[in-house]
Structure formats: C-alpha cells, structure tokens
Amino acid sequence: MHKDSKRREALLYHAKPTPGKIQVVPTKKYASQRDLALAYSPGVAEPCLEIAKDVRNVYKYTAKGNLVAVISNGTAVLGLGDIGPEASKPVMEGKGLLFKIFADIDVFDIEVDTKDVEKFIETVKNIAPTFGGINLEDIKAPESFEIERRLKEELNIPVMHDDQHGTAIISCAALLNAVELAGKKMQEVKMVISGAGSAAIACAKLYVAFGVDPKNIIMLNSKGVLKKDDPKISEMQRDFATDINITTLAEAMVDSDVFIGLSSGDILTAEMLLTMAANPVVFAMANPTPEISYTLAMDTRKDIIMATGRSDHPNQVNNVLGFPFIFRGALDVRATKINEEMKMAAVVALAELARASVPEQVNIAYGETKLTFGREYIIPKPFDPRLITVVPPAVAKAAMESGVATEPITDWEKYKNELYERMGSDNKIVRMLTTRAKTDPKRLVFAEADHLDVLKAAQIVSEEGIGIPVLLGNKKIILELMKEIGFDADVEIIDPKTDEETERRNRFATSYWESRKRKGTTFYDAEKWMRERNYFASMMVNEGDADALVTGYSRSYPSVIKPILELIPKAAGVSKVATTNVMMTKRGPMFLADTAINPNPSAEDLAKIALMTERTVRLFGLDPVIAMLSFANFGSADHESPAKMRKAVAYLHENHPDMIVDGEIQIDFALNPDMLKAKFPFSKLVNKKVNTLIFPNLDAANMMYKMLKELDKVTSIGPIVLGLDKAVHVFQLGASVEEMVNMSAVAVVDAQVKEMRKKK
Numbered sequence: 001m002h003k004d005s006k007r008r009e010a011l012l013y014h015a016k017p018t019p020g021k022i023q024v025v026p027t028k029k030y031a032s033q034r035d036l037a038l039a040y041s042p043g044v045a046e047p048c049l050e051i052a053k054d055v056r057n058v059y060k061y062t063a064k065g066n067l068v069a070v071i072s073n074g075t076a077v078l079g080l081g082d083i084g085p086e087a088s089k090p091v092m093e094g095k096g097l098l099f100k101i102f103a104d105i106d107v108f109d110i111e112v113d114t115k116d117v118e119k120f121i122e123t124v125k126n127i128a129p130t131f132g133g134i135n136l137e138d139i140k141a142p143e144s145f146e147i148e149r150r151l152k153e154e155l156n157i158p159v160m161h162d163d164q165h166g167t168a169i170i171s172c173a174a175l176l177n178a179v180e181l182a183g184k185k186m187q188e189v190k191m192v193i194s195g196a197g198s199a200a201i202a203c204a205k206l207y208v209a210f211g212v213d214p215k216n217i218i219m220l221n222s223k224g225v226l227k228k229d230d231p232k233i234s235e236m237q238r239d240f241a242t243d244i245n246i247t248t249l250a251e252a253m254v255d256s257d258v259f260i261g262l263s264s265g266d267i268l269t270a271e272m273l274l275t276m277a278a279n280p281v282v283f284a285m286a287n288p289t290p291e292i293s294y295t296l297a298m299d300t301r302k303d304i305i306m307a308t309g310r311s312d313h314p315n316q317v318n319n320v321l322g323f324p325f326i327f328r329g330a331l332d333v334r335a336t337k338i339n340e341e342m343k344m345a346a347v348v349a350l351a352e353l354a355r356a357s358v359p360e361q362v363n364i365a366y367g368e369t370k371l372t373f374g375r376e377y378i379i380p381k382p383f384d385p386r387l388i389t390v391v392p393p394a395v396a397k398a399a400m401e402s403g404v405a406t407e408p409i410t411d412w413e414k415y416k417n418e419l420y421e422r423m424g425s426d427n428k429i430v431r432m433l434t435t436r437a438k439t440d441p442k443r444l445v446f447a448e449a450d451h452l453d454v455l456k457a458a459q460i461v462s463e464e465g466i467g468i469p470v471l472l473g474n475k476k477i478i479l480e481l482m483k484e485i486g487f488d489a490d491v492e493i494i495d496p497k498t499d500e501e502t503e504r505r506n507r508f509a510t511s512y513w514e515s516r517k518r519k520g521t522t523f524y525d526a527e528k529w530m531r532e533r534n535y536f537a538s539m540m541v542n543e544g545d546a547d548a549l550v551t552g553y554s555r556s557y558p559s560v561i562k563p564i565l566e567l568i569p570k571a572a573g574v575s576k577v578a579t580t581n582v583m584m585t586k587r588g589p590m591f592l593a594d595t596a597i598n599p600n601p602s603a604e605d606l607a608k609i610a611l612m613t614e615r616t617v618r619l620f621g622l623d624p625v626i627a628m629l630s631f632a633n634f635g636s637a638d639h640e641s642p643a644k645m646r647k648a649v650a651y652l653h654e655n656h657p658d659m660i661v662d663g664e665i666q667i668d669f670a671l672n673p674d675m676l677k678a679k680f681p682f683s684k685l686v687n688k689k690v691n692t693l694i695f696p697n698l699d700a701a702n703m704m705y706k707m708l709k710e711l712d713k714v715t716s717i718g719p720i721v722l723g724l725d726k727a728v729h730v731f732q733l734g735a736s737v738e739e740m741v742n743m744s745a746v747a748v749v750d751a752q753v754k755e756m757r758k759k760k
Contacts, residue, residue, distance in 0.1 A: 103324035166319035173350035186211035195262030265289025329395025345398035442547035581718030627670035628663025
C-alpha cells in the first residue's frame with residue numbers, strides 16, 4: 001500500500017467519526033428524573049454508605065470488579081521506543097478494545113507522565129482503588145521489572161506487565177506441545193534465546209518453571225552471547241548468562257534443540273538452522289519480520305516445528321490468547337494478584353486446548369478441512385470460541401488453590417455458561433469471515449470500480465489479502481482515482497465498452513444468446529447487454545473469468561439483481577432465490593431473511609428460505625436456531641400470514657426433524673427465553689438462543705434490518721444472496737466502504753465453498 005495512503009487511513013480510523021477507540025457507556029436507565037436521582041444525588045448516598053461500612057461492597061455496587069487499568073508511561077511503545085505518554089495513548093486504547101472484545105472486560109487507559117520509578121509506583125497505587133486489576137504496558141526495562149514487582153507486593157488487586165508475561169505464557173504453551181511433537185523432553189532441550197529484554201527474561205523464567213534447565217539456555221543481546229563475567233548486564237540477565245566459550249549466534253545454534261526469537265528480523269540464517277539438532281523447534285517471534293522467514297525455514301529443514309508472531313503462518317504466538325482471559329479469571333474470583341501458579345495454569349490450559357478436537361467454527365474461520373494437533377497446530381487460534389470457557393476457569397482455579405482468591409467459585413458449570421454468554425457482545429464473525437477469505441483469495445469483480453468508495457473497498461480487499469480485485473468501469477477514471485488514494489497494486493482493469501474487450505464481449509454475447517434465444521432474446525440484444533457492466537460482470541463469473549462478483553453500490557437493488565437472476569443459474573436443487581442479512585447485535589449475530597427479493601413468499605417458499613438460511617448460518621460457523629415470525633403465537637390467530645408460517649413450520653418439522661426451528665411466533669417471545677419458556681414450554685426453541693429470524697414478507701424483513709441499522713447503529717452484512725450457483729452478491733444502494741469490504745469477504749468465502757462442493 002502507498003505509504004501516504006496507509007498513513008491517512010490509520011489517522012482517519014482513529015479520528016473519525018469520534019476520536020479514539022473506546023468510550024464510556026451507561027449500564028443503568030437514565031431517562032427519567034427518578035433514574036437520575038438514583039444514579040446521583042440523593043440515591044447514590046446509599047451505596048456509598050454501604051461501601052463505607054465494608055469496603056468489599058465496592059465490588060457489589062460499582063464497576064470495579066470488571067474494570068482494568070491499562071497503564072503506561074510511553075517509554076517502550078511497540079517498536080517506536082520512548083515516544084511519551086500522550087503518544088502511547090492510541091496503543092493503550094487499542095489494548096482496551098482487545099480486553100473488551102475478547103473477554104468483555106472494561107478498561108480505562110491511564111498514561112502517566114513520569115519516568116521516575118517511585119513516582120510511577122506512587123501514581124498507580126493512588127488510583128488503584130478505582131480498578132479491579134492493573135495491566136502494565138510498554139514500560140522499558142529494567143524499570144518495568146521493579147515497577148511490576150513493587151506493585152504486586154503493595155497492591156491487593158491483580159497486576160501484570162503483559163509485555164513480559166503475555167509472550168511468555170503463549171510461547172510456553174506452544175513450546176510444551178512442540179517439544180513433545182519433536183520427541184524430546186523439556187528437562188533436556190538445549191535452548192538459544194535471541195533477545196535479552198523483559199519479554200526474553202520472562203519467557204526464560206517460565207520455561208525454567210516448566211522444566212528447562214537454566215544451564216541449557218544460551219541468551220544473546222545485540223552484542224552477542226551474555227557472559228557471566230560481563231559487568232554491563234543486569235542481575236536478571238545474569239541468571240541466564242553463560243561461561244561457555246562462545247560469543248556469536250552461529251556458535252550458539254550448533255546442536256541446539258530450540259531457538260526462541262525475541263529480537264530483530266532476518267538474523268537467523270539457513271546455514272545456522274542446518275546446524276541445529278534433529279526436529280528443531282524454532283519460534284521466530286520478531287514482528288513484523290521474524291528472525292528467519294517462515295518460507296526459508298520450512299524450505300531449509302523439513303523436520304522443523306516453526307512458530308512466528310505473524311497471522312499469515314501457522315502457529316501464531318499472539319498475546320491476545322492470554323491477557324484478556326487471564327484477567328477474566330483473576331477478576332471473577334477477585335484475586336489479590338496474578339501469581340506464578342495462575343500463569344502456569346494458563347499455559348497448561350492453552351497447551352491442552354490445542355490437543356483437543358477443534359470445533360467446526362474454527363475450521364471454517366481458517367478455511368481448514370480439519371485442524372488437528374500437530375506440527376502446524378501447536379497453539380489455539382485467536383478465534384477459538386472455547387478460549388473464554390477454558391482459560392479463565394483454569395486461572396480462577398489456580399487462584400483459589402494458591403490462596404489469592406477472595407470470592408471462590410462454587411458452581412463451575414454456571415460460571416462457564418456466564419463466560420459463554422459474555423461472547424454475545426463480542427461479534428467475532430467479521431474477523432472470522434475475513435480470516436477465512438484470506439486462506440484462499442479468489443478473483444473478485446467490482447462492477448462499479450469507477451466510484452471512489454467502491455475503489456477504496458477494492459483497495460482494502462487487495463491490501464488485506466481478502467481477494468484479488470478485478471476492477472470494472474471507465475479505465476481513465478479508475479486510474480485517476482487509484483492515484484488519488486494511493487492504490488498502486490497491480491490489478492486488472494476492464495472497461496466493457498472499449499474495443500479492447502471486443503473479443504470477450506462477443507464470446508459472452510454468444511453464450512448469453514444461446515441460453516436466452518428461446519426466451520425472446522436476439523443476438524443483437526445480447527451484444528448490446530454485454531456493454532452493460534452488470535451483464536458483463538455476471539458473464540465473467542459464469543464463464544470462469546472470475547470467481548465472484550460484487551455490485552449494486554450506485555443503482556437500485558431491483559435493477560441490479562435483474563441481470564444477475566437472468567444470467568446466473570440457480571444452485572442444484574434450488575427453486576427460489578432469496579437473501580439474508582447478518583446483523584451484528586449486542587446479543588450476537590442475527591440472520592434475517594428474506595430481506596430483498598420475495599415480496600410475499602408462500603408457505604413452501606418460506607420453508608425453502610429457512611433451509612437456505614440455515615445452510616448460510618452454518619457457513620458462518622454457527623448452529624442455526626430459527627424462529628418463523630408472525631404477529632401471532634402458535635395458532636392464536638386465524639389469518640393468512642400466521643397460517644402460512646404455521647404450514648411452513650409443519651413442513652420443516654416433518655421433513656427436517658433435526659432442524660431447530662419453530663413458530664409461528666411473535667418476535668418478543670422468540671428473543672426472550674424466559675417469556676417463551678413460561679408461556680410456550682413445548683416449543684423447540686425453549687432453552688435455545690435464537691439467531692435466525694424468518695419473516696412472513698419482504699416488508700417486515702426489510703424494514704426490520706434497516707431499522708436496526710439506523711436506530712441501534714448495528715453493523716449489517718448483506719443482503720447475502722442465497723440459492724445461486726455462483727458467488728454473486730449485491731450491495732445496498734450507497735453502502736459504506738466497511739459494508740462493501742465485509743460483503744467482499746462473504747463473496748470470496750462463498751466462492752471457496754462452492755468450489756469445494758463441486759470438487760466433491
């Protein structure tokens with residue numbers, strides 16, 4: 001991506017529409033004067049008095065129990081160095097965002113303007129009563145060691161410096177599995193650690209706790225091997241210094257079993273790799289450039305077990321696997337600290353999770369047929385939904401067993417259910433979809449690429465590796481716009497109206513005419529239509545010149561869908577094309593159908609729409625729970641609309657008994673499990689979380705998804721076209737860039753799935 005364009009995009013992301021990445025949202029009603037009187041004076045006095053009587057009540061009446069401070073002084077920010085507290089704030093807000101979306105933990109970021117260790121400690125201690133936990137971030141070593149040590153000793157809430165311990169915990173889990181797969185033992189492996197900063201020291205200490213002999217560790221800094229007689233190294237580094245007569249990385253690598261990279265890119269050569277022992281374990285974790293490239297390492301040693309910090313290779317060591325879930329477990333038992341036992345419990349939980357059978361949702365997210373424990377899967381994936389129900393309980397149990405939990409958990413099944421429910425506010429589906437698309441990018445036609453926003457979407461699709469854009473439209477305009485936004489990738493640009501495309505137009509026209517000549521279409525008509533972008537683009541997909549198509553930004557839905565329905569055949573066994581919208585609600589993803597095509601579907605149509613929507617829900621890695629909606633509940637009204645929904649449900653129950661579907665039902669009963677269970681305990685939806693809504697007509701579905709989108713600012717993906725033989729999808733008129741990128745990911749994944757089905 002063009003440097004200036006990338007810079008502008010990053011700045012706009014942080015500045016618009018609201019500066020920053022996090023905000024405070026009220027959790028209580030505040031509409032009436034009564035609400036405000038309870039929230040503040042005079043009502044607020046009552047919880048104040050209760051807390052004054054017993055300070056532990058602060059967890060009962062305030063947000064302290066789910067609030068973590070992310071604190072930095074900006075002295076070691078990412079790879080940027082000492083840039084100051086204000087400049088570190090975007091990073092701290094980003095960390096807060098990750099806490100929220102992965103573990104539903106609220107965060108205040110605190111940037112402290114001091115490099116003095118004592119002043120920093122005093123500041124954190126003074127504000128600690130506000131928080132349930134402290135996450136120290138981007139503080140340079142060796143000060144970070146002293147700051148963390150003192151705060152852990154002097155505060156009665158969990159404190160962790162994630163830069164030190166996050167990488168240590170995740171890499172240690174991966175190391176346990178890698179060493180086992182290599183047929184070796186932790187107590188015997190010879191280890192080289194490139195890097196001697198806070199992360200390297202923390203990693204080494206944790207590895208030792210799991211059995212690695214300190215005498216078998218050789219640690220290097222930028223000057224070479226750490227030597228015990230070197231007066232310039234710190235006391236913590238001295239624990240991993242050696243008196244062996246070697247000085248260079250090349251010498252250290254000879255006959256080593258494990259390489260841990262926490263230093264800089266491209267310092268490990270293929271020649272060095274070849275000197276390692278059989279079945280070497282190499283964790284090259286420098287970012288964005290590993291100590292040795294994944295491709296070079298794999299080409300050099302076929303027996304290697306490799307991990308990096310990158311998401312585009314197997315075995316990513318990603319801190320997000322750790323810190324949100326470790327703090328979640330610590331907060332939920334009101335731990336007074338995060339101790340070694342808790343960190344070790346997280347390591348074991350992560351290592352064991354990688355050995356367990358992988359749910360289909362994760363396979364779908366990463367485009368795998370079946371992820372299984374082995375050399376290319378030694379650590380769980382960040383999108384694994386089991387993380388929140390596996391790691392926090394392990395950490396919480398360790399806190400209880402080690403005596404630092406003040407509110408022990410007694411009902412573990414209830415606790416796990418509560419953790420699972422926290423996932424409802426975290427809509428990972430877009431990230432999973434994008435990740436899946438990246439596993440096998442497809443040629444994707446953007447039929448309106450001479451519109452600026454469409455081109456921006458194509459640029460993101462290209463740069464993120466989601467797909468391979470093919471740009472349709474006025475070539476001169478497209479090139480001018482590409483220059484304007486810094487889109488300098490080598491992409492195909494096609495103008496269907498130019499002489500350059502005569503041969504292809506004629507080929508498409510002939511094919512189109514052959515399929516429509518007995519339906520009133522002349523060859524002249526076919527030639528004329530092939531100059532129209534949506535006809536031309538549809539034929540590109542039909543004829544195999546592209547894998548998928550997205551269009552519709554500048555024209556009404558009916559005018560865009562018409563040529564698509566004319567040209568693109570229905571999938572095998574499909575008689576009715578429909579659409580669904582995925583709405584990213586606070587309770588999780590909701591699928592609404594049919595939102596764009598069928599004005600008044602029959603009972604038979606509704607059953608088919610439900611079946612197609614069910615398959616789409618599964619495509620997104622979710623188990624469909626379907627409510628067939630009406631203004632009536634289970635026969636309470638004798639009217640055409642509820643009657644057809646009732647008939648559709650009867651058909652589905654009889655012919656597809658394994659489907660979780662019921663109705664006709666009013667939407668509030670469908671979405672409120674307590675109401676449903678109390679009134680209609682016989683329903684197949686009882687004790688299930690409905691995630692799919694089938695509406696009786698287009699009016700209801702279309703209005704519902706647009707109302708959610710406008711009133712609640714719910715992100716929408718769709719309308720996703722169901723039932724076609726090719727991956728062709730239509731934007732809503734004037735869709736945002738984000739919506740078009742999301743739909744592009746859908747189109748790519750749809751093309752992947754259709755390709756796999758045809759191969760079977």
